[in-house]
Amino acid sequence: MNFFETPPCYNEADSYVYAAIKPVLRTESVNLDASLHRVLAEDITALKSIPPFSRALKDGYAVKAKNTAGIFSDNPKIFEIIDYLYAGGVSKKYVSENECVSITTGAKIPDGADAVVEIEKTGIENGRLCIYESIGYGVNIESEGQEIKKGKILLKHGTLLNPSRIGLLASQGISNVKVFEKPKVAIISNGEELNGIDDILKDGQIYDINSYTVASIIEENGCLPLKFGIVGDNSSQIRYVIEEALKVSDFVFISGGSSKGDKDFLTEILQKLGRIPSFKIKQSNGKSGIFVLSEGKPILGTPGFPSSCLINAYVLLVPALRKMTQIPCIYNMNFTAKLSENIDVSSNVTGRFLPVKIEGDRAFPLASDNKGLVNIAKADGYVILDDGTATIVEGAAVYVNLF
Template identity: 35%
Template sequence: MAFLKVVSLEEAISIINSFRLEIGFEEVTLDKALGRIVAEDIYSPLDIPPFDRSTVDGYAVRAEDTFMASEANPVELKVIGEVHAGEQPSVKLSKGEAVYITTGSMMPENANAVIPFEDVEREGDIIRIYKPAYPGLGVMKKGTDIKKGQLLIRRGTKLTFKETALLSAAGFLKVKVFKKPKVAVISTGNEIVLPGEELRPGQIYDINGRAIVDAVNELGGEGIFVGIARDDRESLKKLILQALEVGDIIVISGGASGGIKDLTASVIEELGEVKVHGIAIQPGKPTIIGVINGKPVFGLPGYPTSCLTNFTLLVAPLLLRLLGREGKIKKVKAKIKHKVFSVKGRRQFLPVKLEGDVAVPILKGSGAVTSFVEADGFVEIPENVESLDEGEEVTVTLFSF
């Protein structure tokens, strides 16, 4: 089968952007929220801290009672009680009084400063203060950290332990998140076997299935490995039909070219519609974009680096859009380590390894497993550029989500 529709990368992306999938939302408890994508802006329902509190162990005082204190002429205050963490103070300060208070405890009424215990002398219920305190000393005011109504987390944020801790501090038990887009993944080829199986002459272990499933999971979706399709129509058709039952999106690696064993495009055409068969890029020209039963189907090249480059260019942005994370693919600036030649007229994506701010080209070819494993990302070389010069600044799109 020859390439049906060789299109530009922009046209391919435009077709993908026209797909209208509705994944929806759900509420999950905070203990299940790690790694999920927030579906709405979240605002604090309370001030944090919710009360004025002491930041030290010491004595809560009225600062104005200490203004005349000095080494030569200390001020004496009477201790009228204690306040500990978790208690509501039962005492109210009047002129000349102090309260012993522990770190994190609620400030008693009329107190506006806390003097560390090591800075005073105490005899019985009398303390001597040798230097003035100022209002706010040793005190964290209500709402100093976070104000009620303050934006805590933006829609589209992937929750790490930092965000879940913040939500816990604000008292959230549940959080609204995007449902995980389910991506059904199929590997193809008579030569492909799963890890753990016997490796016979001419066979290799599957890398793309594992890589794609885990890339989907890292993005915030749910990767589902369906299996390995052999190089016959019925095997591939059977697995695609299984994938349609469990996935919102189907990704197939291998079998996308035009050889006699490359059946992906014709089987997709039989079951649905091929929108694109061939994109004007290198590597990864034999890429398929189709639709079956309203679900996007991607046929990616079999070589690992080509497969994951095109996944990053085409599939990842769709997943990020479904998760409210558009534009979240990471990119960094770097300088190319040495001169690299390209084929003029062909848009190329060059795998590179980052060493600080230097991008080191990986030139082993997209069929080498280590080309993908060693690569931190890739650099785009436009059609009208024949080479990149040593030290030239480039943008690296990262294989990291």
């Protein structure tokens, strides 16, 4: 395996990781109730026209439009009310000359009628309707199939299902849909200092934070997290757990063991597992990440320090997850804001990752002397700083990625 002589920066690493990822093409059928944020694996054809019948867009009276010709306020016309129709009902009456049917919004237009006079433009005299304005053909009526005709493509393969699209499927009486399976992402936490959050901490130990933050990110981006627990600093044990994870997952994420140190075995292990050139990722404070492909499956190793792990997850893992799930990039939450103060890129303690708070159209960097998770948890999003830029001045436009 060949590592890059000069480790890539985040901007480059993001591209390398993304290019190595392949979409997960396995499919499954799910109930419509469980389809939110899933990606369609087939075209959906309209089983019914929308709307399924011509219907009233306003409360009023269904008439023949030609019978209202010449009507105006000083020359009203009397119509016989032959039926009363509400949404969900059907009139058996045929609307003939100088007749009308009282109708509510959403009700099916009765036979013979081709327009709906709004109730505000009418009055009742001796039990009969008095119309004060003429009306054109088709006014206040939504025609059958006006939105989509039966047999036409309703939603295309690759569409991300959101609430409005789920509603559209429900309008067709579709209860199950074929979608792409959620990619499975294994999470391994490496380090003798780690303990489960339900266990009692010994002196020198910390809780396993990373498996929870990373699992949340994985779920948030349409994948299924598989926790493989905490693995101590034993090279044979680490390799065994990685190999087991590769058997059941599409992607393996490892926190801890990617930096240089006597007990950091991860680089050596992944060099043996990887089958094509991969790379280490340079970060601040001497920390580094590592990425390899093992028999086509990606493995991303990150530093165990919680904020470093979280940064890697957002910058490198999230784009990979979205490519695996086939979630269109349009759904990434980002926008341009104005920086609230000057930033010395070289002295930023979180490297090229700048956490920010958003107020209006301005991005406020959080305390530059705090590299911990608490500071990042206060942020609304982050900015990836350019390696080639020494300083970003107040008021400069920056690209903010929202958490």
